Amino acid sequence: MSGFRCQGRGGPQAAGLIGQTPDTCSMIINIQKFVENGKPAWEELEALLARRERGPEKRLSLEEIRRFHYLYDRVSSDLAKVATFASEKETRRYLETLVARAYGQIHEIRETPHRFRPARWFFVVFPRTFRRHLRAFALASAVTAAGCLFGAAAMALDPDSKDVLLPSADHIMRDPADRVADEERVLTDRLNGRKTQGAAFYMTHNSRVAVATLALGVTWGIGTLVALFANGVMVGAITLDYARAGQTDFLVGWLLPHGSVEIPAILLAGQAGFVLASALIGWGRNISLRARMRQVSRDLVTLIFGVVVLLVWAGIVEAYLSQYHKPAIPYSLKIVFGCVELALVIVFLAWSGRLAGRSARLVGEVTTPPANPGAPP
Amino acid sequence: MKHAQKTLTVRTPEGISFPLPIATPISRFLALAVDLAVIYGAMTMLTVVLALFGLISTDLAGAFWLLASFLLALGYPIVMEWFWRGQTLGKRLLRLQVMDEQGLRLQFSQIVIRNLLRAVDGLPLFYLFGGVSAFLSMRGQRLGDLAANTIVVFHPKIPELDFDEIRPAKYNSFRDHPHLVARLRQGVTPAETGIILQALLRRDRIAPEARPALFVRLRAHLERKVRFPPEVVEGLSDEQYVRNALDALLK
Numbered sequence: 001m002s003g004f005r006c007q008g009r010g011g012p013q014a015a016g017l018i019g020q021t022p023d024t025c026s027m028i029i030n031i032q033k034f035v036e037n038g039k040p041a042w043e044e045l046e047a048l049l050a051r052r053e054r055g056p057e058k059r060l061s062l063e064e065i066r067r068f069h070y071l072y073d074r075v076s077s078d079l080a081k082v083a084t085f086a087s088e089k090e091t092r093r094y095l096e097t098l099v100a101r102a103y104g105q106i107h108e109i110r111e112t113p114h115r116f117r118p119a120r121w122f123f124v125v126f127p128r129t130f131r132r133h134l135r136a137f138a139l140a141s142a143v144t145a146a147g148c149l150f151g152a153a154a155m156a157l158d159p160d161s162k163d164v165l166l167p168s169a170d171h172i173m174r175d176p177a178d179r180v181a182d183e184e185r186v187l188t189d190r191l192n193g194r195k196t197q198g199a200a201f202y203m204t205h206n207s208r209v210a211v212a213t214l215a216l217g218v219t220w221g222i223g224t225l226v227a228l229f230a231n232g233v234m235v236g237a238i239t240l241d242y243a244r245a246g247q248t249d250f251l252v253g254w255l256l257p258h259g260s261v262e263i264p265a266i267l268l269a270g271q272a273g274f275v276l277a278s279a280l281i282g283w284g285r286n287i288s289l290r291a292r293m294r295q296v297s298r299d300l301v302t303l304i305f306g307v308v309v310l311l312v313w314a315g316i317v318e319a320y321l322s323q324y325h326k327p328a329i330p331y332s333l334k335i336v337f338g339c340v341e342l343a344l345v346i347v348f349l350a351w352s353g354r355l356a357g358r359s360a361r362l363v364g365e366v367t368t369p370p371a372n373p374g375a376p377p
Numbered sequence: 378m379k380h381a382q383k384t385l386t387v388r389t390p391e392g393i394s395f396p397l398p399i400a401t402p403i404s405r406f407l408a409l410a411v412d413l414a415v416i417y418g419a420m421t422m423l424t425v426v427l428a429l430f431g432l433i434s435t436d437l438a439g440a441f442w443l444l445a446s447f448l449l450a451l452g453y454p455i456v457m458e459w460f461w462r463g464q465t466l467g468k469r470l471l472r473l474q475v476m477d478e479q480g481l482r483l484q485f486s487q488i489v490i491r492n493l494l495r496a497v498d499g500l501p502l503f504y505l506f507g508g509v510s511a512f513l514s515m516r517g518q519r520l521g522d523l524a525a526n527t528i529v530v531f532h533p534k535i536p537e538l539d540f541d542e543i544r545p546a547k548y549n550s551f552r553d554h555p556h557l558v559a560r561l562r563q564g565v566t567p568a569e570t571g572i573i574l575q576a577l578l579r580r581d582r583i584a585p586e587a588r589p590a591l592f593v594r595l596r597a598h599l600e601r602k603v604r605f606p607p608e609v610v611e612g613l614s615d616e617q618y619v620r621n622a623l624d625a626l627l628k
Binding site: 200 | 390397437482483494496
């Protein structure tokens with residue numbers, strides 16, 4: 001091959017002189033010629049890789065795939081040659097980088113990214129991902145419920161524990177009856193000119209909480225468990241505080257419109273945290289940690305982005321509806337609104353995307369040949 | 378003491394292997410500092426622009442600021458690593474790149490997970506959890522990298538090979554003695570050739586007072602392998618001798 005020659009140690013002349021055998025052959029490369037000959041193929045592969053990396057969803061034609069494979073083989077072969085020659089660090093590193101990039105493309109067996117369709121993702125992929133990890137959601141719900149019971153019990157047994165159990169916000173720490181009386185006396189729009197800011201604050205704050213709940217799954221789920229339990233403690237303590245003060249209507253009217261979406265969203269974040277923890281622990285799964293993480297990584301991303309979408313809606317409702325009370329908006333109206341939202345969330349998570357999944361399975365049954373054509377169905 | 382750099386060697390089914398040098402926690406921390414400075418700079422600019430917008434609506438300006446700061450802090454590394462194939466501005470400046478642990482194509486979900494888990498890596502302060510994890514991990518992975526199956530590699534600067542630097546300035550008299558050239562090739566190992574090549578490539582970066590001593594030593598080393606006739610080497614400086622020898626070795 002041009003640009004590259006293999007001789008007995010010291011070249012044919014030396015081999016003749018001292019009788020070296022061909023298997024002790026040391027590769028000597030004419031670097032300049034080697035680079036000049038290889039460069040067109042290297043640059044072609046580099047350009048092809050850049051195109052692939054810019055638009056991974058674009059499909060290559062059969063001819064392009066063949067060319068890509070040829071170039072990968074060619075550059076790999078050049079790397080093998082240059083790797084035997086210790087002096088050529090620069091060329092070797094360049095070729096290593098090229099081969100590394102091409103290797104990632106050639107040997108990738110995971111699904112190629114396709115064009116993102118937001119509506120399909122939200123109404124089909126997200127709820128189906130949720131249903132695939134129902135046990136993790138059940139665990140998140142159970143932990144939150146346990147936290148609620150603990151918070152309510154602590155408030156019932158020791159009312160002074162309110163300072164410890166609840167965040168130190170003024171409206172929460174006040175006596176519920178006093179707060180309700182003050183809120184119901186207001187006849188003007190006290191949040192005028194602050195509602196959009198409020199919505200943005202609720203969206204971002206709750207999203208941060210959701211991300212932290214998911215991320216804490218990396219502590220084998222202990223952090224997620226603590227976060228969900230603490231969240232439950234607050235909800236339980238506030239509920240008992242207002243119920244004992246006889247302000248249940250106000251409480252439900254205040255929390256339900258946004259809570260019917262926000263609380264399930266936080267539970268979904270907890271679900272994602274437990275899915276992460278389960279993949280890290282890997283009980284009963286005889287595959288490597290790397291393989292387990294590959295299995296769940298897309299689901300985690302789908303869940304957390306779905307949670308953020310839900311929290312955007314919850315933030316809008318919390319700023320524009322939840323903070324207004326009787327007489328501006330009757331409690332009954334707010335409670336009905338919250339109940340409708342909750343029903344929609346349940347229906348969405350339980351049924352959305354089922355039809356798409358069934359159609360896909362039917363298409364699969366028609367188009368996929370049976371694994372063993374001779375076997376009985 | 379020289380710190381041994383961690384590397385990950387990927388072996389392809391074609392029998393090719395290539396090492397990926399793992400970035401040190403210190404270089405990663407510096408890249409993070411650059412990225413935080415970029416985010417801070419963008420936020421400062423945004424604050425100025427929104428202050429003007431606030432003259433029209435303080436409510437909208439405030440809301441936009443809250444959303445933008447959230448999206449910048451969380452979205453900047455995700456968007457940059459996705460569009461720049463595993464690099465942010467800080468990583469690009471420090472020649473770092475996020476890669477799949479097996480050398481495969483970096484997936485969007487991997488980028489999102491490793492960045493969302495910064496929430497835990499950053500605990501309790503100044504990335505203590507992430508830093509300790511990166512120090513202890515064989516592949517320098519913080520918790521987010523472990524969960525996302527990613528590594529951060531360092532791409533050392535590769536200078537352009539200047540062939541004129543190593544080419545003999547005039548006629549190479551060594552070539553008139555092919556049997557001695559052959560013996561030279563036999564006696565000089567590839568590693569030694571590499572040292573000679575690097576010495577010539579970097580000659581301008583070597584201190585002028587140290588340069589003659591270096592080429593004297595290289596010449597003496599080569600002369601121990603093969604001795605060319607006196608008339609061939611007569612009048613050749615030590616550096617020219619080394620250039621001729623390298624030319625003979627490489628061609």
